[in-house]
Every structure is written in structure tokens, then in C-alpha cells.
Amino acid sequence: MKDKISLAVIRRLPRYYRYLGELLANDIDKISSKELSARMGITASQIRQDLNCFGGFGQQGYGYNVRYLHDEISNILGLQNFYPAIVIGVGNLGTALIQHLNFEKRGFKLVGIFDVKPSLVGLNITGVTVQHIDELEHFFETHRPKIAVLAVPRSEAGPIADRLEALGIEGLWNFSNGDIHLKTEIPVENVHLGDSLMTLCYRINERGK
Amino acid sequence: MKDKISLAVIRRLPRYYRYLGELLANDIDKISSKELSARMGITASQIRQDLNCFGGFGQQGYGYNVRYLHDEISNILGLQNFYPAIVIGVGNLGTALIQHLNFEKRGFKLVGIFDVKPSLVGLNITGVTVQHIDELEHFFETHRPKIAVLAVPRSEAGPIADRLEALGIEGLWNFSNGDIHLKTEIPVENVHLGDSLMTLCYRINERGK
Missing domain, CATH: 3.40.50.720 (NAD(P)-binding Rossmann-like Domain)
Incomplete structure (x- = not known):
């Protein structure tokens, strides 16, 4: 699935990664696309669309698991490569x-x-x-x-x-x-x-x- | 017309401005959307769409007037404001x-x-x-x-x-x-x-x- 992600989506991932990192630093472990949308200033539907590219980590009526999403984006970007x-x-x-x-x-x-x-x-x-x-x-x-x-x-x-x-x-x-x-x-x-x-x-x- | 331009288009204007400035520096005064596309690595249709937001400076089969386009983008961005x-x-x-x-x-x-x-x-x-x-x-x-x-x-x-x-x-x-x-x-x-x-x-x- 990964190799079909457009570079436009990829370019937004570091931004998600930064925001999710800040949430983790503030001990927030769950967030809805609506809340994330308000924080990041992009639409909730854009967020859902972007994150669904990777198989969708959110559950309806539950929100995203911040740690999981943060780690997955890190894996997708390859940030552990050094x-x-x-x-x-x-x-x-x-x-x-x-x-x-x-x-x-x-x-x-x-x-x-x-x-x-x-x-x-x-x-x-x-x-x-x-x-x-x-x-x-x-x-x-x-x-x-x-x-x-x-x-x-x-x-x-x-x-x-x-x-x-x-x-x-x-x-x-x-x-x-x-x-x-x-x-x-x-x-x-x-x-x-x-x-x-x-x-x-x-x-x-x-x-x- | 200007106040309907999306910020996404605006964010691409500095890039056009840079490329057009380089063309001017090389004494190139006309360019087709196809050539500009090849130089900038974005599609010719995207270029036409973006530049049409401002009333379209290109003429069919003639190409863009580099100086005119460069100056218009400068005006739109307000680069003479100091x-x-x-x-x-x-x-x-x-x-x-x-x-x-x-x-x-x-x-x-x-x-x-x-x-x-x-x-x-x-x-x-x-x-x-x-x-x-x-x-x-x-x-x-x-x-x-x-x-x-x-x-x-x-x-x-x-x-x-x-x-x-x-x-x-x-x-x-x-x-x-x-x-x-x-x-x-x-x-x-x-x-x-x-x-x-x-x-x-x-x-x-x-x-x-």
C-alpha cells in the first residue's frame, strides 16, 4: 500500500508527526480527527483522508491512538534509520x-x-x-x-x-x-x-x- | 478577482517568481507552459490553472511574456512594498x-x-x-x-x-x-x-x- 502514497501526502506527514509528538509530550493519548483538525488548522476530512492512506488508524467514535499513530508515521518516514x-x-x-x-x-x-x-x-x-x-x-x-x-x-x-x-x-x-x-x-x-x-x-x- | 485566490495558489507564486526571474536573468523573454512545466517539474495544466487565477497572461500558441508575468506576480505578492x-x-x-x-x-x-x-x-x-x-x-x-x-x-x-x-x-x-x-x-x-x-x-x- 505504501508505494502508492503521493508525495503531497508524504509532505504533510512530518507536520502530523510534530503535532502528535506535542500531544504525547502533554500526555494526551487519544484524539479525534475533529480536535486534531482544530489544532492543526486543516479540515477533519483532509486528516481522515491522509491517515486512511496508511490503512486508517482511527476508530469511529473513539479517535486516534496518538502513540500508535506517532510511531506508525515515524516508521513510514523511516525516522529510525539514522x-x-x-x-x-x-x-x-x-x-x-x-x-x-x-x-x-x-x-x-x-x-x-x-x-x-x-x-x-x-x-x-x-x-x-x-x-x-x-x-x-x-x-x-x-x-x-x-x-x-x-x-x-x-x-x-x-x-x-x-x-x-x-x-x-x-x-x-x-x-x-x-x-x-x-x-x-x-x-x-x-x-x-x-x-x-x-x-x-x-x-x-x-x-x- | 484577487481576493478569491486560495492560499494554496498564493504559496506557489514565489516559486513561479523565482523561475521567471532566472529566465529573465538568462534573457529569455517568452516561454510556453510546457517549457515552464519541464523546468519547474509541475504539470503544464497546473501552471495554466494557477496563472489563469490572475486573468491569464498567456496567449495560445505564443506562450507567456516572462517579464510581464514576473512583474504581475511581484505586484500580486506586493513585493514593492518595502x-x-x-x-x-x-x-x-x-x-x-x-x-x-x-x-x-x-x-x-x-x-x-x-x-x-x-x-x-x-x-x-x-x-x-x-x-x-x-x-x-x-x-x-x-x-x-x-x-x-x-x-x-x-x-x-x-x-x-x-x-x-x-x-x-x-x-x-x-x-x-x-x-x-x-x-x-x-x-x-x-x-x-x-x-x-x-x-x-x-x-x-x-x-x-
């Missing part, structure tokens, strides 16, 4: 990502950090030591990272992505704002922070009318 | 947002930066001086910022948001990962970076099956 991940670029953004994102709760384990600046080499960030980007090839031989987080300037994203692809990287989380054209079809998640800022501009604009 | 914006919190994330996001191209102008740490006060980031958070009330009297970017720890997001709301802020761009419950219905754009990391985990997982 896939090895590396971060390329430790400017402010790369450093912020390393410090604030708990990779281990999101399916990955941070195993390497790389930068081109010699002055950053040797720096320890959350227990991982920054290496020079020239060490990348050697590092792959022993650690086989699955994904790379690209926190490099736009102009460097393309060449680094090509190099990572040649080394056998399996996915990219791209913060560089640059277009990446790869030879293979490995998954790339592009993050464009400015998009939601523009949406905010529109929303403020509309309210002022 | 609404005054402030950033709260200049840790790595706040600093990265200030340095890498061109606010002026996205509808805003950065007019103030605040932090709670005395050691950061007086620091100049891209021409704006960091002030102590205690100056917030005074600053509002003279500058009336419309939005605040929250790059503060999760635990501080709620109190800061309440304070900003009382001061009359009109929108929040929230990077704190924390829930914000406001009294009024001002627009809040929550950014959860971890969500796309979890999606990437799923996609890698699926490919490995």
Missing part, C-alpha cells in the same frame, strides 16, 4: 542547521562536516569535527554518507553537487538557492526560505486592503 | 537570515535587529545595528515595523510574540519551532526546517526498497 549525513558549509546557516536540527530525530545521524576555509577546519560543532572539503573523497571511502546538506553559496552548489553525486550520495538537502542539475534522479529537497517571506508579504498586503 | 521588518535574535540562524535573504526583493526592508545578549548590542549586520530587546517598545514608537522575524529559542517565542502583538506587529515569520497562540489573527508563517529533512528521509527510504 542514515549517515554530512553538512557542507559551516557559515552561519550551516552552523545553525547543525546546532538546532536534531538529525537523529529525523532519520539521520550527522557523521561529517566540511568547509573550504582552512580556519574552520578542526572546529568541533556538536561533537563533530569540521574537515577540509579536500577530505571528502577519502571520507566517503570509510563512512559512505547517504545525504549531504548543502549550506554553501549559490555559485558553489552545482560543482559540489556533481562531486557528491560522483561519490555516490543518495540525497541532497539544498539550502544554496541554486539550481542543481544532476545526472541521476537522486532525491533533492530544495529549501527556499524566501518563498514563505513573500507569502507573508502577500498576506499582510491583503489584510491592509 | 514594509519595515525587524529580526529578533542574532544567533547563527538570525544572522544567516539577515545575510542571505534579500529582504528588499521580497517585500520588506530590514529596519531593526534585536537581541537579549548585551555582547551583541552595537554589532553592525548588513548596515543595521543590533539593539537590546529592551529598546523594542521605544523602537516601535518611531519605526512601526510591520513584521518581525523570530529567530529565538522555542521557549522565548511565545512571550516575544505576545509582546510584539501588543505593540501592533502585523505579521510574524517564525523560525522558533514553537507554537504561537496570538489573540488576534495576524498572519504567521511558521518555518519548520526539519519537515523537509523528514521528507528526504522517506524518499531515500523508498528508493532503497
Whole structure:
């Protein structure tokens, strides 16, 4: 059943996962689609439809078992995989990502950090030591990272992505704002922070009318 | 016509805007929905449907006028507004947002930066001086910022948001990962970076099956 889930539904799962995690943290173990709907700001019918994709964990007139649903979504997303991940670029953004994102709760384990600046080499960030980007090839031989987080300037994203692809990287989380054209079809998640800022501009604009 | 556009369509506009901007940068002044579809990885019919919401800028058998479409989307989003914006919190994330996001191209102008740490006060980031958070009330009297970017720890997001709301802020761009419950219905754009990391985990997982 799983392989028929659309990416649109998949993209909503992390959000369910976050909300269910908060419910668990507040010792709430059952919730109706109606209550969940009110909390998340999406319709109850959308929630039922989404969760039914996985065989439906809710029971009529009873609600969802929060722990079960939370764990199932974790399984579907594969959050227990601890896939090895590396971060390329430790400017402010790369450093912020390393410090604030708990990779281990999101399916990955941070195993390497790389930068081109010699002055950053040797720096320890959350227990991982920054290496020079020239060490990348050697590092792959022993650690086989699955994904790379690209926190490099736009102009460097393309060449680094090509190099990572040649080394056998399996996915990219791209913060560089640059277009990446790869030879293979490995998954790339592009993050464009400015998009939601523009949406905010529109929303403020509309309210002022 | 504008006020009937769904937020789902609005959320796709920044993406069109980015792609059209790249076309302009490459001196491409006409494009068919088919070509745009191939570049953006969304269906041509979706593109036609989205752009028709605004009265349709394309002509059959001719394609879209890139410059015109780019400018119209900019008008719809209100990107020429230069609404005054402030950033709260200049840790790595706040600093990265200030340095890498061109606010002026996205509808805003950065007019103030605040932090709670005395050691950061007086620091100049891209021409704006960091002030102590205690100056917030005074600053509002003279500058009336419309939005605040929250790059503060999760635990501080709620109190800061309440304070900003009382001061009359009109929108929040929230990077704190924390829930914000406001009294009024001002627009809040929550950014959860971890969500796309979890999606990437799923996609890698699926490919490995």
C-alpha cells in the first residue's frame, strides 16, 4: 500500500508527526480527527483522508491512538534509520542547521562536516569535527554518507553537487538557492526560505486592503 | 478577482517568481507552459490553472511574456512594498537570515535587529545595528515595523510574540519551532526546517526498497 502514497501526502506527514509528538509530550493519548483538525488548522476530512492512506488508524467514535499513530508515521518516514549525513558549509546557516536540527530525530545521524576555509577546519560543532572539503573523497571511502546538506553559496552548489553525486550520495538537502542539475534522479529537497517571506508579504498586503 | 485566490495558489507564486526571474536573468523573454512545466517539474495544466487565477497572461500558441508575468506576480505578492521588518535574535540562524535573504526583493526592508545578549548590542549586520530587546517598545514608537522575524529559542517565542502583538506587529515569520497562540489573527508563517529533512528521509527510504 505504501508505494502508492503521493508525495503531497508524504509532505504533510512530518507536520502530523510534530503535532502528535506535542500531544504525547502533554500526555494526551487519544484524539479525534475533529480536535486534531482544530489544532492543526486543516479540515477533519483532509486528516481522515491522509491517515486512511496508511490503512486508517482511527476508530469511529473513539479517535486516534496518538502513540500508535506517532510511531506508525515515524516508521513510514523511516525516522529510525539514522542514515549517515554530512553538512557542507559551516557559515552561519550551516552552523545553525547543525546546532538546532536534531538529525537523529529525523532519520539521520550527522557523521561529517566540511568547509573550504582552512580556519574552520578542526572546529568541533556538536561533537563533530569540521574537515577540509579536500577530505571528502577519502571520507566517503570509510563512512559512505547517504545525504549531504548543502549550506554553501549559490555559485558553489552545482560543482559540489556533481562531486557528491560522483561519490555516490543518495540525497541532497539544498539550502544554496541554486539550481542543481544532476545526472541521476537522486532525491533533492530544495529549501527556499524566501518563498514563505513573500507569502507573508502577500498576506499582510491583503489584510491592509 | 484577487481576493478569491486560495492560499494554496498564493504559496506557489514565489516559486513561479523565482523561475521567471532566472529566465529573465538568462534573457529569455517568452516561454510556453510546457517549457515552464519541464523546468519547474509541475504539470503544464497546473501552471495554466494557477496563472489563469490572475486573468491569464498567456496567449495560445505564443506562450507567456516572462517579464510581464514576473512583474504581475511581484505586484500580486506586493513585493514593492518595502514594509519595515525587524529580526529578533542574532544567533547563527538570525544572522544567516539577515545575510542571505534579500529582504528588499521580497517585500520588506530590514529596519531593526534585536537581541537579549548585551555582547551583541552595537554589532553592525548588513548596515543595521543590533539593539537590546529592551529598546523594542521605544523602537516601535518611531519605526512601526510591520513584521518581525523570530529567530529565538522555542521557549522565548511565545512571550516575544505576545509582546510584539501588543505593540501592533502585523505579521510574524517564525523560525522558533514553537507554537504561537496570538489573540488576534495576524498572519504567521511558521518555518519548520526539519519537515523537509523528514521528507528526504522517506524518499531515500523508498528508493532503497
